[in-house]
Amino acid sequence: MNQDRATILFVDDEENVLLGLKRMMRPMRKEWDTLFASGGESALPILTESSVDVVVTDMRMPGMDGAELLNRVQDNYPETIRIVLSGFAEKEAILKTIGASHQYLAKPCSQDILIGTIQ
DSSP states (O other): OOTTSEEEEEEOSOHHHHHHHHHHTGGGTTTEEEEEESSHHHHHHHHHHSOOSEEEEOSOOSSSOHHHHHHHHHHHOTTSEEEEEESOOOHHHHHHHTTTOSEEEESSOOHHHHHHHHO
16 A cells, blocks of 8 residues: 555455545545455455554444444544444444444435545
């Protein structure tokens, strides 16, 4: 990974969502390195091996949910920006991430809003 470029990690348990995010981020390929993990457990080794600037995660995932992932990122990589991108908008879920996330975006989210938020 190029140190002059931001590294963005997208985490979602749905492969189709990850494929959509890959397509959505294509215009940013000259500015960002993008990584993709199929769930919270899969994201942990990526965070250990790579210097990640921004984590964008779904909330509802089997095993480790987005709130637990963001809490771990906050504890272990406090300088990493943490964004929730979720169709799961129940108040309780949002409250679980308030301390650990910088931003909460609802799915579906437009390309312009997602890229603007990450920037």
